[in-house]
Structures are given as C-alpha cells and as structure tokens.
Amino acid sequence: xxxxxxxxxxxxxxxxxxxxxxxxxxxxxxxxxxxxxxxxxxxxxxxxxxxxxxxxxxxxxxxxxxxxxxxxxxxxxxxxxxxxxxxxxxxxxxxxxxxxxxxxxxxxxxxxxxxxxxxxxxxxxxxxxxxxxxxxxxxxxxxxxxxxxxxxxxxxxxxxxxxxxxxxxxxxxxxxxxxxxxxxxxxxxxxxxxxxxxxxxxxxxxxxxxxxxxxxxxxxxxxxxxxxxxxxxxxxxxxxxxxxxxxxxxxxxxxxxxxxxxxxxxxxxxxxxxxxxxxxxxxxxxxxxxxxxxxxxxxxxxxxxxxxxxxxxxxxxxxxxxxxxxxxxxxxxxxxxxxxxxxxxxxxxxxxxxxxxxxxxxxxxxxxxxxxxxxxxxxxxxxxxxxxxxxxxxxxxxxxxxxxxxxxxxxxxxxxxxxxxxxxxxxxxxxxxxxxxxxxxxxxxxxxxxxxxxxxxxxxxxxxxxxxxxxxxxxxxxxxxxxxxxxxxxxxxxxxxxxxxxxxxxxxxxxxxxxxxxxxxxxxxxxxxxxxxxxxxxxxxxxxxxxxxxxxxxxxxxxxxxxxxxxxxxxxxxxxxxxxxxx
Amino acid sequence: xxxxxxxxxxxxxxxxxxxxxxxxxxxxxxxxxxxxxxxxxxxxxxxxxxxxxxxxxxxxxxxxxxxxxxxxxxxxxxxxxxxxxxxxxxxxxxxxxxxxxxxxxxxxxxxxxxxxxxxxxxxxxxxxxxxxxxxxxxxxxxxxxxxxxxxxxxxxxxxxxxxxxxxxxxxxxxxxxxxxxxxxxxxxxxxxxxxxxxxxxxxxxxxxxxxxxxxxxxxxxxxxxxxxxxxxxxxxxxxxxxxxxxxxxxxxxxxxxxxxxxxxxxxxxxxxxxxxxxxxxxxxxxxxxxxxxxxxxxxxxxxxxxxxxxxxxxxxxxxxxxxxx
Numbered sequence: 001x002x003x004x005x006x007x008x009x010x011x012x013x014x015x016x017x018x019x020x021x022x023x024x025x026x027x028x029x030x031x032x033x034x035x036x037x038x039x040x041x042x043x044x045x046x047x048x049x050x051x052x053x054x055x056x057x058x059x060x061x062x063x064x065x066x067x068x069x070x071x072x073x074x075x076x077x078x079x080x081x082x083x084x085x086x087x088x089x090x091x092x093x094x095x096x097x098x099x100x101x102x103x104x105x106x107x108x109x110x111x112x113x114x115x116x117x118x119x120x121x122x123x124x125x126x127x128x129x130x131x132x133x134x135x136x137x138x139x140x141x142x143x144x145x146x147x148x149x150x151x152x153x154x155x156x157x158x159x160x161x162x163x164x165x166x167x168x169x170x171x172x173x174x175x176x177x178x179x180x181x182x183x184x185x186x187x188x189x190x191x192x193x194x195x196x197x198x199x200x201x202x203x204x205x206x207x208x209x210x211x212x213x214x215x216x217x218x219x220x221x222x223x224x225x226x227x228x229x230x231x232x233x234x235x236x237x238x239x240x241x242x243x244x245x246x247x248x249x250x251x252x253x254x255x256x257x258x259x260x261x262x263x264x265x266x267x268x269x270x271x272x273x274x275x276x277x278x279x280x281x282x283x284x285x286x287x288x289x290x291x292x293x294x295x296x297x298x299x300x301x302x303x304x305x306x307x308x309x310x311x312x313x314x315x316x317x318x319x320x321x322x323x324x325x326x327x328x329x330x331x332x333x334x335x336x337x338x339x340x341x342x343x344x345x346x347x348x349x350x351x352x353x354x355x356x357x358x359x360x361x362x363x364x365x366x367x368x369x370x371x372x373x374x375x376x377x378x379x380x381x382x383x384x385x386x387x388x389x390x391x392x393x394x395x396x397x398x399x400x401x402x403x404x405x406x407x408x409x410x411x412x413x414x415x416x417x418x419x420x421x422x423x424x425x426x427x428x429x430x431x432x433x434x435x436x437x438x439x440x441x442x443x444x445x446x447x448x449x450x451x452x453x454x455x456x457x458x459x460x461x462x463x464x465x466x467x468x469x470x471x472x473x474x475x476x477x478x479x480x481x482x483x484x485x486x487x488x489x490x491x492x493x494x495x496x497x498x499x500x501x502x503x504x505x506x507x508x509x510x511x512x513x514x515x516x517x518x519x520x521x522x523x524x525x526x527x528x529x530x531x532x533x534x535x536x537x538x539x540x541x542x543x544x545x546x547x548x549x550x551x552x553x554x555x556x557x558x559x560x561x562x563x564x565x566x567x568x569x570x571x572x573x574x575x576x577x578x579x580x581x582x583x
Numbered sequence: 584x585x586x587x588x589x590x591x592x593x594x595x596x597x598x599x600x601x602x603x604x605x606x607x608x609x610x611x612x613x614x615x616x617x618x619x620x621x622x623x624x625x626x627x628x629x630x631x632x633x634x635x636x637x638x639x640x641x642x643x644x645x646x647x648x649x650x651x652x653x654x655x656x657x658x659x660x661x662x663x664x665x666x667x668x669x670x671x672x673x674x675x676x677x678x679x680x681x682x683x684x685x686x687x688x689x690x691x692x693x694x695x696x697x698x699x700x701x702x703x704x705x706x707x708x709x710x711x712x713x714x715x716x717x718x719x720x721x722x723x724x725x726x727x728x729x730x731x732x733x734x735x736x737x738x739x740x741x742x743x744x745x746x747x748x749x750x751x752x753x754x755x756x757x758x759x760x761x762x763x764x765x766x767x768x769x770x771x772x773x774x775x776x777x778x779x780x781x782x783x784x785x786x787x788x789x790x791x792x793x794x795x796x797x798x799x800x801x802x803x804x805x806x807x808x809x810x811x812x813x814x815x816x817x818x819x820x821x822x823x824x825x826x827x828x829x830x831x832x833x834x835x836x837x838x839x840x841x842x843x844x845x846x847x848x849x850x851x852x853x854x855x856x857x858x859x860x861x862x863x864x865x866x867x868x869x870x871x872x873x874x875x876x877x878x879x880x881x882x883x884x885x886x887x888x889x890x891x892x893x894x895x896x897x898x899x900x901x902x903x904x905x906x907x908x
Contacts, residue, residue: 386676386706398704400672409676409706412736413600413652422707425733425756429706574872581805581873 038215039267040239043131046266054124054258059117061254067112068104074119074249075100081246116251123255127241129218135237140210174208175505176379176441180392181320184382185215187394188316189267191296192217194377195285195323195438196273198330205271205322206238208377218263219271220256220292239268261295265302267315274434278331280339282555284323284438286580287431293319294427297385301423304407304416314407316394319430321380321437325507327445328374328525329552330364333532336552340471364529374525376507380441385409386426387433439559443505444495446513450522451553452576453488454479454535456565458544459572467579471548478541485515487566494564504560555579601625602744603651605670607634607641610683611657613720615639618655618744620723625651627670649673653681653740655711656699660686663698671703679737680705681730683712685765686861690868692806694762709737710758712765713816714824719750727751729816731761753816760803760812766862767799768821769833770880773863775825776837781893791900792822795879797908802866805875846887863887878903 043050062070075097082090082097100115107115184190194205202219209216218239223246236242243256264270272293275285296317303314329335383389386409388396396406409426410416458477462470492515498504513521519542526534526549534546544550557564558580565573599622604615607628615626619638626634626641627648634641648654648670658666663684674680680703684695699708709732719726728745730738730752738754746752755761774795778788800813813819825834832853839849863883870877882899885891891899 387700388704398671398675399702400668402672402704404675404704406676411677419736421735426706428733429700578873 037133038269040131040216040218040269041133041136043129043218043239043268047128047130050259050262050266051121051124051128053262054128054255055117055121057258057262058120058124058251058254059113061258062116062251067109067116070250071100071104071112071115071119074251075104077249078247081248085246119251120255123252124259127243127255127259129239129241130236131216131218131239132237135234136216139234139238172204172208172375172377174212174377174379175443176322176377177320177381178212178214178379180382181214181379182212183392184318184320184390184394185269188318189264189299190217190269190382191264191293191317191319192269192271193274193293193319193321193434194271195279196275196277197279197282197324197326197335199278200330201273201278201324202271204324204375204377215269217269217271220260257292257295260292261299261302264296264299264317270296274431278335280335281579282329282332282336282339282552283558283580284435284442284556286435288434290427290431290434294424294430297423297426297430298418298420300385300406301410301416301418304410305418308407308416316390316396316406317385318382318390318394319385319434320382321434321441323378323380323438323441323443325376325378325443325445325556326374327447327507328364328529332549332552333530336548339552340468340548376443376445378441378443378505380437383430383433383437385430387430440503441505442556443507444510444557445507446509446518447522447525448553448556449492449495449506449510450488450519451534451550452557452561452564453484453491454542454544455547455550455554456561456569456572456576457484457487458547458550459575460569463571467551471551473544473547475543475545477544479544481537481540481542484519484542487569488515488518490566491564494566495560498560498563503563598622599743600652601650603627603648603654604657605648605654605666606657606659607631608657608659609717610720611655613717614655614657614683614745617720617723617750620747621744645670646673648678651678653679653737653744656680656682656684656695660684660688660695663695664702667698667702671705674703674705676704676706678703678705679707679709679734679740681709681711681732681737681741683710684762685712685769687763687766687865690865692763692766692802692865692869694759694766696758696762707734707737708732708758709734709741710762710765711741712761712821713753714820714829715750716824716829720745723747723749725749727753727816727820729753729755729761729820731755731758731812731817733758755812755815755817757809757812759806760808761817763803763806763808764799764813764815764817765821767802767866768818769831770863770866770883771795771799771818771822772825772831772833773837773883774879775822776834777841777893777896778837779834780838780841781897788826791879792826796822798877798879801875802870802877805873840886841893843893846889 078097079094079101082094096118104112104115181190192205194201202221206216208214216239218241220243221235221240223242223244241259244252260270260272270293272291274288274290274293276289276291279285296319300314300317303317307314381389384396384406386396386406388398388404388406390396391403395403398404407416410419410422412419457479458470458473461477462473465473492506492510495504495506495510499506509521510518519537523535523537530546530549532546532549534549535542535544537543554576558576561573561576562570601623602618602621603625604611604618605627607626607630611626611628615624616636616639618624619636622638624639625647626636626639627643627645628634628641629643632641632643654670654674656663656667656670663682680699682695682699687694688697694710696708696710699705709730711728711730713728715726715728718724727750730741732738732754733756735754738752742752742754771792774791775788778791783791796813796818799818800810803813804810821831825831836849836853839852840846844852863880864887866877866880867884869875870880878900882891882896886893886896
C-alpha cells in the first residue's frame with residue numbers, strides 16, 4: 001500500500017523548474033561566512049537540518065486518533081483547492097491526495113505516520129527560505145539606488161556618486177530605540193513586530209535594518225509575491241520563507257508554526273506582521289492574534305528546557321514593536337474601499353490593488369520625494385515574550401525596575417516545561433501589550449492630523465448620520481479657512497501635550513509648520529497622488545471632497561480623538577473614538 | 584523534540600505548594616481557613632498578628648510571598664494598587680495571582696486583572712467569583728465558584744487549594760467576563776434589594792433581574808467578554824444566591840434606598856466596601872459613550888447620586904419602550 005502512496009516524482013523539465021522554482025546562485029564561489037557575520041549568513045548550511053527538524057517535530061506532534069482526522073482534513077481541503085487550480089501542481093498532487101482519501105481508513109498507525117511524513121516534508125521544503133550573502137550585499141548596494149532612480153531619474157544622473165543618499169534616506173526617516181536594537185541583536189534573538197499598512201512595509205523594514213547595519217531578519221512572505229521572477233529571486237535569497245495562503249489545511253499551518261518556532265529557537269532574527277494583513281481602515285492594530293509571532297513563546301520555553309539541562313541560561317528573545325508611519329499610503333484607496341465594504345477582514349489578498357500597478361508606484365514615489373521624509377519608522381522599546389521591558393543588557397525588568405528571570409514564566413514547580421495552553425495565553429497577553437506599545441510609539445503625520453481635523457468637522461456637521469452616510473457627503477461640507485486654522489492649532493496643542501506625557505509622538509513637520517503650511521502640505525501630497533481630490537480651498541472656504549479617504553488617514557488618530565478634541569467637538573470625538581469598536 | 588518535559592508530567596505534583604492570602608479582612612481570612620484544609624497557608628495581614636489557626640502562618644513580611652505558588656489577593660479595590668505594588672517587589676513569573684475583587688478600575692471599565700498585570704510582574708493571573716461566601720469558605724458548607732483565567736494552571740491551583748468535597752470550583756478562560764460579571768452583578772443585587780423592599784412581587788423582580796442580566800451581558804460583550812459567562816456562576820449564580828437569601832451588602836443598600844434613606848445613610852447602613860455603587864456610575868458613563876443602552880445602571884447611578892427618588896426610578900424603568908428579548 002505504501003508503494004501506491006508514493007509522492008509525485010519530481011519533474012525533470014529544466015525550463016519548467018526555472019519558471020516555477022526559486023532561483024539560486026551556484027555555490028561555487030559562495031565563500032564561507034566569517035565569525036562576525038550575522039547568524040542568517042550561515043542559514044544555507046543549516047537549511048536541510050531545519051527542514052528535517054520541522055518535519056520530524058510536526059510528525060511527532062500529530063498522534064493517535066487526531067492523526068486520521070488531520071490527514072483527512074488536509075486531503076479534502078487540498079483536493080478542493082487543487083481541483084480549482086488545475087495547474088501543474090494539481091496534476092502532480094491530485095492523484096496522491098485522492099489515494100490518501102481512499103486508503104486512509106484502512107491504514108495502520110505506522111502507515112498513517114508514513115503518509116503524514118510524505119505530506120509534511122515537501123511542505124516544509126516548500127516553506128523553507130534561502131539566504132545568500134552575495135545577494136544581500138548586492139541588494140544593499142543597488143536597491144536604494146534603484147528606488148532613487150524610480151523616484152527621481154534626473155537627480156540620479158546629476159548625483160550618481162551619492163546615489164544611496166538620494167533614495168531611501170530621504171524617503172524613510174528612522175527614529176526610536178535603535179541603539180537598544182543594536183545591543184539586543186548581539187545578545188539574543190530579535191523578533192521585529194511592526195504595524196502593517198502597506199506592502200512596502202517589509203521593504204521599509206529591510207532597508208532600515210540594512211542602513212543601520214543591523215542584522216537582516218527572516219520573514220514569511222505570501223507565495224503570491226513570488227510569482228514575479230525578479231521579486232521572487234530577491235525575496236527567496238534574502239531569507240524570506242514562503243507562505244501559501246491558498247493552503248488551508250491544519251497540517252500546513254502546523255508546518256508554518258513549527259518552521260518559525262525552529263528558526264527563532266535557532267537564533268534567527270525574525271520579522272512578523274502581527275496584525276496579519278494590512279490595516280484596511282488605516283487604524284492602528286487594535287487586536288492582535290500574533291499568529292506565527294506567537295511561536296516565539298514556545299521557542300523560548302524549548303530553549304529554557306534545553307538550557308536548564310546544560311545548566312545554562314537560555315538565549316533571550318526580544319520583541320521589538322515598530323510603527324511604520326506614512327504620510328501617504330500607496331494602497332490607501334483600495335484599502336479604505338475594502339474597509340467600507342466591510343469585507344476587510346474576510347478578503348485576504350486584494351489581487352489588483354495599487355501595489356500591482358506600475359503607474360501608481362511612480363506617482364506615489366514622485367509625490368513622496370517632493371514631500372521629504374514621508375515615512376517615519378519608529379523602533380519602540382524591546383520587551384521579552386512575556387511583555388516585560390528589557391534593559392540594554394537584555395535582562396527582563398519587573399514594573400518596579402527589578403531584574404527578573406524570564407524562565408520563571410515557563411516554569412512549573414521549579415522546572416521549565418512546555419505547555420501549549422499556557423503559551424497561547426501568554427501570546428494573547430503579548431498581543432494586548434503590543435497594541436499599547438503601538439499606540440505610544442505612533443508618529444502622527446501631517447496628513448493624518450489635517451484629515452482628522454477635517455473629518456471631525458464633517459462628523460460635527462452631520463449629527464445622527466452613520467459612517468456610510470458620511471462618506472457619501474462629497475463636496476457638501478465647507479469650512480471657513482480661518483475657523484479651520486483655529487481648530488487645527490488647538491488640536492495640535494493637545495496632541496503636543498499628549499506627546500509630553502509619552503502617549504504619542506508627532507512628526508517634525510507638525511512641530512515646525514504653521515497651520516496654513518500643514519494644510520498646504522497635506523493637500524499637495526494627496527493631490528499629487530490620489531486619483532480623487534480629498535479637499536480643496538475655494539474663496540477662503542475648505543471644501544471636503546472625499547470623506548472616505550479622509551477617514552482612512554484620520555483613523556490613525558482614533559485612540560486619541562477624545563483627548564485632543566476642543567470645546568464643541570466632544571460629541572464628534574466620541575463618535576470617532578467609537579470607530580475603534582467597529583474594527 | 585523527544586524527551587521534552589510538559590506541565591502534565593507525572594512527578595511534578597506532590598504536596599500542595601504554599602498558598603498565600605494577601606489581606607486579612609473577613610474574606611481573606613475565610614480564604615485562608617479554606618486553604619488551610621488542603622495544606623500550608625501564609626496569611627499576609629497586619630490586622631491580627633497573633634492569630635492562631637492550624638496550618639496558617641500569619642505575617643506582615645511580604646518577602647515571604649516569594650515562597651508561595653498561588654496568591655489570593657483579597658485587599659479592597661481602593662487599597663489594591665498600593666498593596667500590589669508592595670507585594671510585586673517579591674514576585675516574578677512563577678507566581679499565580681488570583682483576586683476576588685468585585686470592583687472596576689475606571690470609566691473604561693477596566694478590571695482588577697489589568698492592575699495585577701501592570702503593577703506586578705505576574706502574568707498568570709485569575710479572578711475567583713460566584714456565590715462563594717465567607718460562610719461557604721469558613722464552614723465548608725456546600726457551594727461553588729468559578730475561576731476566570733486564561734492559564735489552565737491557575738484554575739488548577741485554586742481547585743487544589745480550595746476545592747474539595749464541599750466546594751466545586753469551575754474554570755473559565757473568559758477572565759474578563761468573570762471579572763465583569765462579578766462587578767456588574769452588584770448592580771443587579773442592588774436592584775433586587777430595592778425591588779423586594781418597595782413591595783414588588785416575584786414577577787416584577789424576575790423581569791427586572793432577567794433584563795438586568797441582559798444589560799450587563801451587553802456591556803460585557805462590548806468589552807470582549809463572552810455572553811454565556813453571564814449565565815454562569817459569576818453572575819447568574821450570584822443572583823440566585825441573593826434571591827435565595829444571601830447577605831450581600833448591595834441588597835441592603837437597595838432596601839435602604841427603597842425605604843427612602845438618603846444615599847449616604849443607605850451606604851452607612853449597608854456597611855462593607857460596596858464596590859457596586861461606583862460601578863453604576865461608571866457603567867452609565869460608559870454606556871453613554873459607547874452608545875450601549877444601560878437603563879438599569881443609569882437609574883441606579885441617579886438614585887445613589889440623589890438625583891432620582893425611588894418612585895421616580897420605578898416610573899423611569901417601567902415607562903421605557905418594550906422591545907424584543
């Protein structure tokens with residue numbers, strides 16, 4: 001029977017391989033990683049052992065009666081998916097899965113295990129990434145220049161020598177606890193957890209790490225991003241592992257979780273977007289499931305158990321929350337439309353948004369360069385997997401500042417132990433903690449504050465109207481420019497007070513620009529990029545043209561709405577604050 | 584990974600680890616007595632250092648908390664922050680911290696576990712609620728309660744400390760729900776006391792109480808709790824105990840107000856730390872802000888604040904539009 005269950009034989013066509021398999025450079029001149037290199041430089045040597053460990057662990061975890069259910073579930077889900085796909089993958093695998101379904105009930109325990117191994121191994125192999133230091137160095141040198149070229153080709157010609165300076169550094173400004181990040185990445189394993197509003201986020205994070213000479217991180221990327229051979233080449237060779245969101249089976253989810261757990265256990269710095277998908281509403285993430293990032297808690301427990309048996313302290317794991325704050329969001333129009341359709345949570349991948357349209361990219365980058373530092377990445381203070389702050393030496397701190405041992409959190413009666421239910425609870429706690437960090441580490445941008453002041457006016461002028469009624473009020477609400485200026489100034493003052501209390505951060509433009517200049521700056525940014533006019537000034541009156549996009553940009557201020565509202569705006573602010581509940 | 588220890592490994596359980604009770608008030612003392620039936624107890628109390636009880640060591644030295652595994656936090660809400668801050672100096676991730684508070688922290692209706700987690704380094708926290716009274720704990724009379732905690736080992740530890748042939752301890756992972764149910768039930772108890780004394784019949788009391796459960800469950804779900812938690816021991820169980828004749832101070836407060844006592848006099852008569860009264864005002868404010876209907880909390884807040892008389896309160900409640908259940 002096992003014979004009939006054999007896996008599909010690998011196809012021999014070289015051409016097909018080139019088109020479908022990730023391309024790697026030959027290893028002839030690869031060179032050996034040296035001692036001071038980041039951990040990930042030696043990933044390729046460990047790749048096979050990572051895949052084997054993942055497969056072995058997943059197989060060992062699925063035992064008894066649950067195993068039959070798991071295989072059955074996977075088989076039916078895979079058949080359903082592949083029948084719809086009708087591609088080469090379907091031709092390769094459909095037969096295998098159908099045979100599994102036919103024979104599963106009669107299989108012995110051993111045969112079921114063997115079948116599971118046959119399912120899990122290719123999955124793990126497909127997920128596993130690759131890291132080529134040559135590609136990394138190449139990307140480090142060339143990509144900022146490429147970005148600069150796309151953004152401003154004329155300048156590129158003039159100032160070719162300092163091409164790196166032109167692009168990313170002007171575009172993305174870095175702030176926050178970067179020194180701490182330097183120190184901690186030497187001491188332990190860093191798990192970077194940013195907010196997520198755009199597909200550019202992973203680029204922005206990658207670029208910021210490279211610019212700061214911080215070690216690169218491994219990260220999961222949707223398989224849909226691997227369809228373009230050039231992007232696929234870079235993604236695949238820069239440590240990205242592939243997540244196929246079409247596969248719904250529990251076994252696959254287990255493989256992904258185990259893969260990220262093993263990688264963190266082995267000390268690879270990792271990047272996860274704990275919000276899952278991009279924020280449809282433009283709001284800061286309010287509830288985090290953490291998903292794969294949650295495996296860091298298990299990874300820590302496993303390391304603690306191993307370390308204890310050797311009489312050592314485990315290598316610490318640090319979560320570093322990062323807020324990515326854009327003055328303009330590339331995909332804003334599609335995202336808010338999706339949010340308003342209330343499909344935001346259900347639709348996983350928007351197939352045809354601005355990210356896939358070259359002309360939108362060009363328009364976006366051109367607008368950004370004229371804006372200046374249009375994206376601010378703020379690295380927050382690091383916390384351990386249990387939500388405690390850590391000091392620059394990587395030691396966990398209690399709320400009173402005392403150094404505590406993080407192993408105590410995974411200890412039961414003196415021994416570190418594995419406990420999935422406990423770790424799930426820690427993960428939920430960590431999600432709540434990160435939400436708080438995101439709020440405090442947010443950097444409010446000019447476009448967001450201007451949008452908020454305008455949207456609050458709209459809410460104030462439309463009492464009793466619901467959100468959907470409001471976003472249809474195009475060109476109906478006008479506001480005397482002078483009154484706007486007063487309202488803006490008061491709001492900014494209150495926001496500054498919040499900043500002084502450590503509740504939020506504000507962008508440097510907001511510190512220096514006058515109210516009039518801020519409005520101009522926001523309108524210029526929007527007009528140059530978004531296809532619809534958001535607001536315009538006519539005869540000293542501001543006319544609100546696109547409430548939906550204003551909503552998107554102002555949503556970043558939802559957590560602060562009530563505390564920055566002045567007299568007369570309280571009710572509108574309460575309504576805006578209530579938007580958070582509708583997440 | 585074979586050979587990795589798990590929390591259910593045999594051999595990790597032996598003699599019950601030390602249980603500590605923080606706070607020597609009537610409920611703290613009762614918890615200490617109940618836990619003393621299953622093993623050693625450390626009672627942190629400044630009230631009565633000479634207290635002699637079997638298996639109970641009384642101390643004011645917080646450093647001794649470090650030796651305990653499970654710690655019951657039985658200090659009234661208003662002193663909680665300070666007590667937790669002091670105790671927190673001696674705690675870490677090993678400790679399981681369970682509170683018995685029926686109060687809320689602020690107008691966002693945050694619950695005591697928030698304080699536990701933010702003031703101490705403990706993460707494995709829980710709340711004990713339901714119709715567990717001083718009598719049930721002290722005299723081992725049959726009863727039950729519920730522990731809300733996301734950590735299974737917390738409920739197990741409470742069961743190990745208090746559970747036995749006469750006390751059934753259920754568990755729920757809906758910590759928020761259990762805490763909110765415990766806090767919001769105070770409102771309903773007040774209403775029952777009020778209705779009893781003003782002379783309402785069983786049908787009226789049943790109607791008001793049942794609609795009250797719907798109201799508190801609505802608030803709970805708006806805050807992320809599960810609605811079925813309100814049908815459990817933490818809310819419904821407590822209510823039935825009240826109807827069956829328990830002596831919670833919220834009932835007495837309701838009765839006093841129904842008799843026309845001024846709010847201050849009524850509070851004095853009811854005695855105890857009535858956390859439910861502040862809860863009414865907070866719930867009412869929260870409902871207004873979040874557009875959740877909270878008629879009962881609105882009326883109670885106004886009555887306790889002296890803005891409504893008993894008869895006006897009844898008219899307000901009965902005059903509302905009737906909708907579907």
